[in-house]
Amino acid sequence: MKNRNAKRILAAGAAAVLAVGLTACGGKENKADDKTITVAASPTPHAEILEAAKDLLKEKGYTLEIKEFDDYPQQNVVVDEGEFDANYFQHQPYLDNFNEEKGSDLVSAAKIHYEPLGIYPGASKDLENIKDGAKIAVPNDATNEARALLLLEENGIITLKEDAGLNATKKDVEENPHNIEIVELDAAQIARVVEELDFVVLNGNYALDAGFNVQTDAIAKEEADSEAAQTYANIIAVKKENKDSEKIKALVEVLQSEEIGKFITDTYEGAVVPMK
Template identity: 40%
Template structure:
């Protein structure tokens, strides 16, 4: 009889352990987690979106990068589910260079590029042969050159389209020296140059408020469409239900208010 009881108790214990393991497995499988790659430390807007998603049982994990070279690679290699740091021209260039098929699934904001200086308060103060730092990647570098043209400092060959290079500069009245640097270094280069062209996110991380501190800010008009920032996924995930919830949480009125408040108008909702 004792042997029977032992066997019965052992059977119950085994069943209980299997039940616990099964429950644990189900919980893990049902867990809704989305990893999102971003660039820069200042992510107040995405933190707000993450808090909203948490109330729906969705965990949005932010993976922060310090430059623009890594988030697309991480996404293409499925180390991320989504990323949100770039505009369409940058994405198109990456796909062409890397043979990948990453796609935009939603618009976020447009963040104007700006000219910054810790020496000058006006472009009129520029001298001949002064140095100007610009990002060295094709898309942001081209955008920077077009901004310098808009500011009246240079002229570029219109046949170069949206991605001119320094070789496409046709007029440079002040004989300015254009120094190409990694986008993450343009803010740090300010002590060494007269002006630096800095992406909005990098400028914010450096302590600037673009609408207040830039000595010249990129105009937002009908030409700005290619520079609207986007949420990007792998091509097979364009209709992923969970990712659509992330988009829905971002593209909401309360998120728009947070964008306008935290960026002080430097990022403009674009959906």
């Protein structure tokens, strides 16, 4: 009987030691130091660029795991909650808006690429002779709507209030000589209604998903050397305390490398532009 009790005590002790060991190995406190990098990303072009980075990261001793998301906000949620090390889908103004709304403290680890926003033809083709009452779809999230409206203003379609800037909404339209109707839609839905509206303003990734190239299909676009290129550069977003971890430094170094820059340039032909 004593031997049985002794064995039980030893077994319990061993289990406890094993549990402590597993906790130490798998606990969140060591996640920033492990050799697996988990990234949430939009399918195009972000996940594609990350796929191209896998072998380069492997050479540095890291395994890159990518999960694709169609939902913008959820990609920030999973990083904020510690489920993923980073995400790759957004620009800084979008992240700032998310942090303000959700009370989170995500930060940019680096700028990787820029996707020029474009105006694409739908039922109408001539932007210079736009018809009265034309319908134009724009993204309905705060930062991208302002960006779309600024692009419409640059092309003489509307005039915004002087101080609207990056906070512009359609309520800030001061002059609308053609009485156009601005249709606010979720960015992911706009490409699906191209034929139903006169024109649409598309984010670069959704344009690519729909088979459009901003260089050849857009009738107006943001220029690569514009202020927008810096303001709306797509970033790697992380929790603030993980920004300087070795794994994030390795991820950034690879994504900003000449090899990935060449992949972006060759693959997307100007629809996606690597940041210098």
